[in-house]
Amino acid sequence: MRILLVMDPGILVPPKGYGGHERLVYMFAKEYARLGHEVHLLVTSGSVVEGCTVHPFGKEGFPPKKWDARMAIPTAWKFLWQNRNTFDLVHNFGRLAYLLPLLNHPIKKIMTYGREISSRNIQLINKLPNRNLVYTGCSKDLISRVDAGGRWEAVYNAIPFQQYTVQPTVAADAPLMFLGRIERIKGAHTAIAVAKATGHRLLLAGNVSPLADERAYFEQEIEPLIDGAQIQYVGAVNDEQKNHYLGQAKALLFPIEWNEPFGMVMTEAMACGTPVIGFGSGSVPEVVQEGVTGFVVKNKEEMIAAVEKVGSINRLRCRTVAEAQFDVPMVAAHYLRL
Incomplete structure (x- = not known):
């Protein structure tokens, strides 16, 4: 054609x-x-x-x-x-x-x-x-x-899975990760609370919104909690850095407070074998396969409980299942079948 x-x-x-x-x-x-x-x-x-x-x-x-x-x-x-x-x-x-x-x-x-x-x-x-x-x-x-x-x-949106390296295992003390714009609806504050409640380190990655109210959110509610030890902010990241940080994470936390249309970062995490724990808003229940690529939860308390279960997820299977649904060739073929 x-x-x-x-x-x-x-x-x-x-x-x-x-x-x-x-x-x-x-x-x-x-x-x-x-x-x-x-x-x-x-x-x-x-x-x-x-x-x-x-x-x-x-x-x-x-x-x-x-x-x-x-x-x-x-x-x-x-x-x-x-x-x-x-x-x-x-x-x-x-x-x-x-x-x-x-x-x-x-x-x-x-x-x-x-x-x-x-x-x-x-x-x-x-x-x-x-x-x-x-x-x-x-x-x-x-x-x-x-x-x-x-x-x-x-x-669904697609990512090039060949650009991501699956990590079959991570260390017992591997950190949790939050990746996204640092604004309230993305839920960085909840990710920090979950990390503290479970005793995990948290890697925060993403740019700070230039909007005045979101800048205030970062400066007043997020920045004071960044201690460089348990809560670490690594800033905006490129594709190579995403691959590195997501691959070493125990889980990606996705505590969104809005109807996210898709959430590309979820599939990027899965491409590294990293399960996603997300609030069940927007597309999350479609993207995350319960117990296979992560867990869909309702609130902070359920997210805390899910962190303790991520070890039950096979990271290689997480990657394989996500790749069959979200890799570029699969999604392109879907478009051409329409």
């Missing part, structure tokens, strides 16, 4: 740093090409994806300038209309509005969502004549909050 992937301009593909969706676009482009498809991308100017054709779209810079963001839609419309008979599949990770010129064209269209979804926008689109349009969300829980009609399917 000839496949076009579309992403909002502003961040390069692959991204230099921040850019979760751009990273997904890059991985799927490479996988589609590996499978023998002719792959094109409509993405930020300056992007380079080996083995694929990149069509420059807007300027690098996030968040984009208002004029650049405004011009993205007509630019995408012009390209898609001029190439309406070129592609067999358009896989869009950007704005839904990009697909307007192709709505009623027989070309196959996938609209992928990885964050909260506006039902209103989809309701408007679904009132227009359309064909061969499939909406996907990164979890069933995310889709459950949409009230818009149309054909929907849950397709």
